[in-house]
Amino acid sequence: MINRDILIRNGCRACLLSIIIVLSGCSSHPSNSNLAKRPLTALEQDQRDAFLGFYQKWQGVPYRLGGMSFNGIDCSALVKLAYQEAATVNLPRTTALQANIGTEVDYDAANVGDLLFFKTSLRTRHVGIYLGNKQFMHASTSKGVMISRIDNPYWADVFWQVRRVDARL
Template sequence: MSQWLSCASQFKALLLCSALIGCSSHPNVEFTPQHIISLSKQEKQLKRSLMAVYNVWQGVPYRLGGNSLNGVDCSAFVQTAYQQAMGYQIPRTTLEQVKIGREISYQQASVGDLVFFKTSPKVRHVGVYMGNKQFMHASTSKGIIISKLDNPYWASKYWHMRRVSFSFEPH
């Protein structure tokens, strides 16, 4: 009987760990109290504007070369997010986007910075940093989503971040 109780306890512990691990893989797209305190007034406004764009585009499927709500690729979505949230025009392709602004360190990241990944030897991916180690982007498998930079896949593909200088006026 005591062996059965020990197995049952281990099983419960395993279930609890599995549930916690499963929950940690979902991005937190809400403003957390600690995160709001750490953002400047401008970053808070910019995040609200970017979240408004995300709310319209969330789940739109990935389509290479696409630039509409019927399907969009990563660089077109980033271009659209900058235009709609900030009124700022950036180039259309990742190849051109990686040339704008200036490279910054991961520790300097601020809401609205571009985040770049090398997903294969010749393929680059781009998203918009949302603060709290999160970025929004066009995922090839899930469409427009918010992902965590410390997700093992994205952490292994991380290349660098770029800051584009612009003056933000909330829309």
């Protein structure tokens, strides 16, 4: 025979868990965005192809703080090198400096090539390049150079800002 108190306690836990799951889906702006719903322009597709060509060479290169070679690279170096090769734009070397260039734009207005910034801890910032369709290229500390989704719960939670780079830099 099943104890009625156990059923009530377990039922309340299940209800509470369901409420938490539903509410957590509403907690982060990037996961609720309409960003992926618009098609890429021809220019954005060309830019995406150029950044993906760069990515093909660097995919899987391990993360190394301060690194800037195929032996290891950090996020801001990856962004700097990708912009040099794919867009012929010279960016600053560090995430702190990159976070102050160009113009801040709304998340929903992000275009291919915009820089995505994240606050991954109290003092640590992370940067990647938006590729469209909620994807971005970056140097992950755990998996190296890769493409991730901005609506992944981790990235959505630590999202900070989008910056559009001026091609004249």
